[in-house]
Amino acid sequence: MLVADVVQALRGDRSQTLIALDFDGTLAPIVPDPAESRPQPGVIEALATLAQAGAQIAVITGRDAGTAAELGGFDAVPGVVIEGLYGAESWQAGELTAPAEPAEIGQLRARLPPLLAAHGADPEVWIEDKRLSLVVHTRRAADPGAAISLLRGPVSDLAGELGLEVHDGRHVLEIRLPGYDKGAVLRRLVERFEPAAVIFAGDDVGDLPAFAVVRELRERGLRAFGVAASSAEVSALDGVADVRVDGPAGVLALLTALAALAGDDG
Ligand SMILES: [Mg+2]
Incomplete structure (x- = not known):
């Protein structure tokens, strides 16, 4: 068409x-x-x-x-x-x-930066805070795809523990509330x-x-x-x-x- x-x-x-x-x-x-x-x-x-x-x-x-x-x-x-x-x-x-911000997002906000550091994320990887969700951006990393691959597992584990969802995007991993x-x-x-x-x-x-x-x-x-x-x-x-x-x-x-x-x- x-x-x-x-x-x-x-x-x-x-x-x-x-x-x-x-x-x-x-x-x-x-x-x-x-x-x-x-x-x-x-x-x-x-x-x-x-x-x-x-x-x-x-x-x-x-x-x-x-x-x-x-x-x-x-x-x-x-x-x-x-x-x-x-x-x-x-x-x-x-x-x-x-809606009001749920407590899980506050926990994610506190735990995500040290998690990225602990996994040796590229220093150009950064976190966008959208209040009800957090987004890990790898577009500025030397190898954006490799940076996503490195982080997807640990980020998914943390999100799962907090009852949140991880979604892939264009050089991003987004952690957000379930159901949307x-x-x-x-x-x-x-x-x-x-x-x-x-x-x-x-x-x-x-x-x-x-x-x-x-x-x-x-x-x-x-x-x-x-x-x-x-x-x-x-x-x-x-x-x-x-x-x-x-x-x-x-x-x-x-x-x-x-x-x-x-x-x-x-
Ligand atoms: Mg789009």
Whole structure:
């Protein structure tokens, strides 16, 4: 399937479409420092146009929702919902809904740095603290893949002891609360907004549960499309998405085409 097919299929439905998007690697190019991440220029404008035409925009990210809102400049998109930390928290119209921090996360915060040191992790490996989850980043290490392989076992053991889950990502190991994934978030958004059509776009293994829900929605008769923002780093999305586009630039092209359609219709 091509981008043009998706655009064509949504021609009549664009005002009732849920457009759910991952952030890093999908709307924003991957950068060495996640604090420097920004949406591809033009993304916010396209999303704002689509929202004004009646589409519901949602961002489903592993980041905390407040940070994603701020980095993304998403307050310019009317009605946007940001589901952060894989759905553990939610941001809409400047209001953050988030649970209290469980004690296990505090224990993880205390024990993770000495664990990395004890296993001789590369000094460029660092820990991002997202309050309800911690992320070990190896992208800056001399050999990011070897650094992940070295740490996966010990980090998984500690997480298991604390009743937490470990998830792989692009040169990251994320330790987070159990029970949250992007598929559950997407299903919840569909129940809430009851759209006539759904698009989900993602780039990484953490997006796989949402691609599975896209297929499930289609089996239930909804017009639903999964869009993979492909990259040389991730092959796990091959075959699970309906459309493959070339990274964030390809996602931007799709959103721009949909926004142009919204302009035509409106
Ligand atoms: Mg991503």
